[in-house]
Amino acid sequence: MATELDLPLPAELTVYVYPTRKGYAQGLMDVGGIAAGRAAELAEHSVGVSQPRRLFLSDEVLRELPWSTRLSVLAHELTHVAQYELSGGRRGESEQWLREGMADWVACWTLERLGEGTFGRERWQAVRAVAHGFPAADGAPLDLVQLGRPRG
Numbered sequence: 175m176a177t178e179l180d181l182p183l184p185a186e187l188t189v190y191v192y193p194t195r196k197g198y199a200q201g202l203m204d205v206g207g208i209a210a211g212r213a214a215e216l217a218e219h220s221v222g223v224s225q226p227r228r229l230f231l232s233d234e235v236l237r238e239l240p241w242s243t244r245l246s247v248l249a250h251e252l253t254h255v256a257q258y259e260l261s262g263g264r265r266g267e268s269e270q271w272l273r274e275g276m277a278d279w280v281a282c283w284t285l286e287r288l289g290e291g292t293f294g295r296e297r298w299q300a301v302r303a304v305a306h307g308f309p310a311a312d313g314a315p316l317d318l319v320q321l322g323r324p325r326g
Contacts, residue, residue, distance in 0.1 A: 175249065175284060181256040188228045198232040206230060221247045224254035226263040242290040249284035253277040 175181045190205060192198035199217035202208045206225055208216065216223055221239070223230045229251050236244055254277055257266065266273070282296035 175252060175256070175280060178287070179280065179283070181253065181280070182259040183252065183256055184227045184259055186227060187255060189231065190228065191231045191233050194234050195232055198230065198234070201230055222251040224251045224258070226258040227255065229255060242285055245288060245290055246281040246285055246296070249281040250277040253280040 176183045190201050192201050195217045199213045202213035202216055202223060203210055205228075206213070206223065208223075217232065221232055221235045231247075231251075236247065239247070254273065257273055257276070258264070260266075278300050282291075282293050282300065285291040285296050286293045
């Protein structure tokens with residue numbers, strides 16, 4: 175990622191690995207400075223969270239995933255770390271879908287580069303997961319402004 179894609183990963187990175195979802199949520203609060211409600215929400219629905227020069231992981235969730243998915247999660251989250259480096263350590267003003275799309279693209283590329291999948295297959299799986307993850311819109315158009323926000 176750093177050499178072939180020229181992503182600016184920091185010289186020092188602290189990785190926090192928590193054995194349980196509860197510990198993961200507590201770490202997001204204590205170390206990450208995330209409010210209790212948001213930390214609980216993140217711990218319920220995520221495997222990892224990135225901040226400038228640090229990465230938080232839920233070992234409980236990570237262990238349940240196949241090896242290639244673990245690699246994908248790590249590449250995705252490390253891309254967010256690189257995004258913080260690109261923005262001088264702040265969240266940045268870009269749309270959430272753009273940040274996530276870049277992280278997914280890098281994850282797909284990384285899996286292919288490591289021989290753990292093909293870019294096309296990984297991309298198809300990501301597209302399928304997004305398509306199945308959206309609740310029925312009941313014919314209403316998607317709110318692209320809302321999708322641009324972190325919770326969207």
